[in-house]
Amino acid sequence: MKEFTCLVVEDSSMMRQLIIFALARIKNISVTEADDGVTGLKQLANARFDLVITDINMPIMDGLKLVQRIRTDKVHKDVPVIIITTEGSSEDKERAMALGASAYITKPIQAPQVIAKVKELLKIE
Amino acid sequence: MGSDKSRDLRQPSGIPRNVIAERETFMRAYLKRGFEITEDLLRENQKLRHDLAQVQADNARLYAQVASEDAIRELLTTIEGLEKERNALIERSQELKRASEQYEDRNLQIESELNDLTNLYVAAFQLHGTMSLKHVVRHIGDLLFQFIGVSSYVIYLGEPDRNLIRPIGWTGCDEAALKPEAVGQGMIGEVYLTGVPRIDDETIFGGTVESPVAVIPLMVDDQVIGVISVIGLHGHKTKWASVDKELFKLLGVHACTALIAANLYDREKGPMAALAGIREKLAREGPGTNWAGVVSERDKRAVQ
Numbered sequence: 001m002k003e004f005t006c007l008v009v010e011d012s013s014m015m016r017q018l019i020i021f022a023l024a025r026i027k028n029i030s031v032t033e034a035d036d037g038v039t040g041l042k043q044l045a046n047a048r049f050d051l052v053i054t055d056i057n058m059p060i061m062d063g064l065k066l067v068q069r070i071r072t073d074k075v076h077k078d079v080p081v082i083i084i085t086t087e088g089s090s091e092d093k094e095r096a097m098a099l100g101a102s103a104y105i106t107k108p109i110q111a112p113q114v115i116a117k118v119k120e121l122l123k124i125e
Numbered sequence: 126m127g128s129d130k131s132r133d134l135r136q137p138s139g140i141p142r143n144v145i146a147e148r149e150t151f152m153r154a155y156l157k158r159g160f161e162i163t164e165d166l167l168r169e170n171q172k173l174r175h176d177l178a179q180v181q182a183d184n185a186r187l188y189a190q191v192a193s194e195d196a197i198r199e200l201l202t203t204i205e206g207l208e209k210e211r212n213a214l215i216e217r218s219q220e221l222k223r224a225s226e227q228y229e230d231r232n233l234q235i236e237s238e239l240n241d242l243t244n245l246y247v248a249a250f251q252l253h254g255t256m257s258l259k260h261v262v263r264h265i266g267d268l269l270f271q272f273i274g275v276s277s278y279v280i281y282l283g284e285p286d287r288n289l290i291r292p293i294g295w296t297g298c299d300e301a302a303l304k305p306e307a308v309g310q311g312m313i314g315e316v317y318l319t320g321v322p323r324i325d326d327e328t329i330f331g332g333t334v335e336s337p338v339a340v341i342p343l344m345v346d347d348q349v350i351g352v353i354s355v356i357g358l359h360g361h362k363t364k365w366a367s368v369d370k371e372l373f374k375l376l377g378v379h380a381c382t383a384l385i386a387a388n389l390y391d392r393e394k395g396p397m398a399a400l401a402g403i404r405e406k407l408a409r410e411g412p413g414t415n416w417a418g419v420v421s422e423r424d425k426r427a428v429q
Contacts, residue, residue, distance in 0.1 A: 014251045021243050047330045086359060108272055111240050
């Protein structure tokens with residue numbers, strides 16, 4: 001069975017831990033963490049990822065810029081990106097989708113929602 | 126002459142011609158009748174053969190009919206049996222569907238409970254996973270923002286000497302409106318005084334600094350040391366979730382201990398220095414002290 005790699009970019013350690021807990025319920029997925037967009041980009045430069053989950057509001061480099069950079073990256077331009085938004089921030093959602101995000105999850109996040117989205121994008125049964 | 130005539134009328138056999146003629150007539154009539162009777166018999170025979178064939182055909186048809194009726198009866202019995210079986214299967218299928226729906230509901234409920242427990246675990250883990258005061262305050266904010274959906278809040282700490290509670294951290298509210306609150310006065314002062322949380326179940330919108338939608342006491346050992354005042358929530362939130370109150374309870378106890386621990390640690394130079402007090406206490410109590418066997422007075426009261 002294929003082993004998937006996922007990069008979680010989120011400045012809140014609480015949210016990161018919640019997302020990692022949710023991803024741990026999917027078989028054959030390994031997770032790498034980053035607490036801002038720049039660290040996320042460094043991780044992307046060092047390894048190949050099958051999926052990126054990123055928050056929008058982060059210090060140093062926000063999630064929108066990260067999506068933009070991923071879409072111009074040779075290796076990761078086709079990798080699905082899930083953005084995490086706050087409910088009600090439809091502008092952020094629309095901008096992220098326009099920049100090439102594949103899907104979005106709204107806070108407060110629910111594990112089944114994360115699992116379903118990840119499985120759908122990675123085409124896991 | 127007469128005898129000649131009579132002689133002429135005789136056949137050589139001596140039988141008179143008229144007798145012979147009569148006999149011939151009779152014979153002809155007899156034979157004709159015989160022929161007619163034979164013909165009648167033949168016709169009758171033919172008719173009987175036809176009738177027999179008809180009867181045999183009828184008989185065969187009737188046999189077939191009886192056989193098919195038996196088959197139909199058998200089929201009807203089978204159909205009846207199948208109908209019963211079908212109804213039983215439909216009933217079983219409906220039962221299974223109901224059971225499946227119940228399992229699905231239960232599964233959703235378990236998923237939701239698991240999600241809530243994960244939130245509580247992560248919240249507690251994060252609050253106690255740092256010894257930095259700033260991080261603890263940030264985690265409190267994160268917990269309120271990310272898990273409960275709080276958009277604006279104020280954390281107050283008590284100043285018993287001055288009988289006041291003072292704001293020490295806030296997000297999303299007008300800083301100019303923040304001021305120390307008197308103990309026992311207003312919602313915030315009352316919660317600080319009584320230690321009883323106030324959560325408005327009816328209205329979760331329209332909170333202000335003076336009149337928040339929820340006030341949670343921060344407690345250690347039954348003593349209130351501060352409060353968290355929730356002023357506003359994200360627009361999508363229309364009511365409190367069951368886990369929100371659990372998170373408030375968790376915050377009430379764990380935020381306080383995390384703040385105290387971080388504050389104590391902040392003064393020390395690393396974890397070993399922070400444990401100096403324990404070493405001193407152990408030295409005072411002498412060798413062989415087993416703290417795991419010690420039951421505090423408070424624990425004893427709780428057991429009783």
